[in-house]
Amino acid sequence: MTYIENSIAALQLQGYKVTTPRISVLKVLDECVHPVSSYEVHDLLGKKSGINVVTIYRVLDLLQSLQLVHRVASLSKTGYMKCHLSDFSGCHHLLVCRKCYGIQEFAAPDFCRKSMKVPPTMEFEPEGHLYEIIGLCKSCLSVTP
Numbered sequence: 001m002t003y004i005e006n007s008i009a010a011l012q013l014q015g016y017k018v019t020t021p022r023i024s025v026l027k028v029l030d031e032c033v034h035p036v037s038s039y040e041v042h043d044l045l046g047k048k049s050g051i052n053v054v055t056i057y058r059v060l061d062l063l064q065s066l067q068l069v070h071r072v073a074s075l076s077k078t079g080y081m082k083c084h085l086s087d088f089s090g091c092h093h094l095l096v097c098r099k100c101y102g103i104q105e106f107a108a109p110d111f112c113r114k115s116m117k118v119p120p121t122m123e124f125e126p127e128g129h130l131y132e133i134i135g136l137c138k139s140c141l142s143v144t145p
């Protein structure tokens, strides 16, 4: 299944309608190599689409809640990118290259369980966490400065 097919299935499974703006945003993200902002998605869709930034932002928010899209917070600008893993259950961790902004992701349930262990004295019930690891990717490592 392609990313789009997978995403349509996930939307339907959760009872969400497959609308034109949702499909349009998914298609743009499917073609982006680097994280993009809601404004960049708007530019990529073009004026003809008739889809405004507010709608795009809402679509991205929904897709993010379904883990079809990830919000990358550690970049200087907020960016969204499609999920590269086909298993949407569980938590995905992002490896962010500080040089080329390339993103890779991995899932590691053990890792998650450990990071969700908050000291009991905090009296806090963890429900989720963000995880981004900053560094250099393989291709940037191989380039001498």
Ligand SMILES: [Zn+2]
Residues within 6 Å of the ligand: 067, 070, 082, 083, 084, 085, 092, 105
């Ligand atoms: Zn993912």
Ligand SMILES: [Zn+2]
Residues within 6 Å of the ligand: 097, 098, 099, 100, 101, 102, 136, 137, 138, 139, 140, 141
């Ligand atoms: Zn890189």
